[in-house]
Amino acid sequence: MQQITTITALQTYRKTCQGSVGFVPTMGALHQGHLSLVQAAQQDNDHVLVSIFVNPTQFNQASDLAKYPNTLAQDLQQLEAAGVDAVFLPDFALLYPDDYAYQVTEKALSTQFCGAHRPGHFDGVLTVVMKLLNLVSATHAYFGEKDYQQLRLIRGMVDAFFITTEIVACPIIREADGLAMSSRNLRLSAIERKIAPQLYATLVADTSLSAKREQLSAIGFAVDYLAVLDDRLLAAASLGEIRLIDNVPYNDRGAKA
Numbered sequence: 001m002q003q004i005t006t007i008t009a010l011q012t013y014r015k016t017c018q019g020s021v022g023f024v025p026t027m028g029a030l031h032q033g034h035l036s037l038v039q040a041a042q043q044d045n046d047h048v049l050v051s052i053f054v055n056p057t058q059f060n061q062a063s064d065l066a067k068y069p070n071t072l073a074q075d076l077q078q079l080e081a082a083g084v085d086a087v088f089l090p091d092f093a094l095l096y097p098d099d100y101a102y103q104v105t106e107k108a109l110s111t112q113f114c115g116a117h118r119p120g121h122f123d124g125v126l127t128v129v130m131k132l133l134n135l136v137s138a139t140h141a142y143f144g145e146k147d148y149q150q151l152r153l154i155r156g157m158v159d160a161f162f163i164t165t166e167i168v169a170c171p172i173i174r175e176a177d178g179l180a181m182s183s184r185n186l187r188l189s190a191i192e193r194k195i196a197p198q199l200y201a202t203l204v205a206d207t208s209l210s211a212k213r214e215q216l217s218a219i220g221f222a223v224d225y226l227a228v229l230d231d232r233l234l235a236a237a238s239l240g241e242i243r244l245i246d247n248v249p250y251n252d253r254g255a256k257a
């Protein structure tokens with residue numbers, strides 16, 4: 001597996017690729033959710049490139065950024081074992097020669113739900129994804145439905161700016177107890193980890209939105225929002241310092257597992 005740390009090396013690698021290129025952007029601390037994106041990319045493409053970059057501009061709290069898990073050596077082993085062709089490991093100076101003077105902002109959906117609780121978050125996400133899509137020029141890029149609002153905003157950006165990379169959505173991968181896999185789960189205490197699956201269980205229970213909200217609060221979650229977007233019920237709720245997000249299919253008759 002080739003490790004790429006400069007734009008020149010990325011361009012050289014890209015020129016050697018014949019056929020389709022699948023791109024999987026990540027912030028590292030890889031788990032099965034990320035690896036499912038890699039597998040989807042491998043099924044569809046001749047070459048697969050994964051990026052690992054903890055993007056500071058999408059963190060609205062310095063402490064969240066400082067505590068974001070870093071498991072780079074393990075990540076590289078997992079990607080190598082999965083048969084990934086190349087991994088792009090940029091740093092801030094490489095991706096932000098403008099020091100974030102230029103930003104991509106969406107003005108509607110990005111102000112709701114997670115955007116309402118994390119000011120500037122989606123500006124950071126959209127800006128870094130735009131940069132990565134431009135640099136990698138992949139035929140396909142893979143994103144998880146776990147971050148459903150993010151996925152919607154990235155699709156919207158790609159349409160708005162005529163980016164030719166096809167965006168592919170991948171289903172949420174969960175732990176056996178239902179908790180959606182997330183790098184931040186590593187930071188849950190033992191007690192919080194036991195409570196955390198209740199977020200998913202509550203979302204899919206046959207109850208009203210207000211009952212779900214009450215139940216989550218009663219269990220000990222601080223609920224940021226419960227909201228319907230398209231045909232999905234989205235939620236964000238914190239346990240202690242750790243903010244979890246999840247979503248499930250939802251229609252007039254309620255949620256489905």
Ligand code: AMP
Binds near residue numbers: 034181182
């Ligand atoms: P992150 O490293 O958290 O920025 O995530 C990188 C990509 O993996 C994003 O497209 C996420 O939506 C996706 N992802 C993260 N967790 C999961 C999961 N549990 N199931 C599916 N995709 C996921």
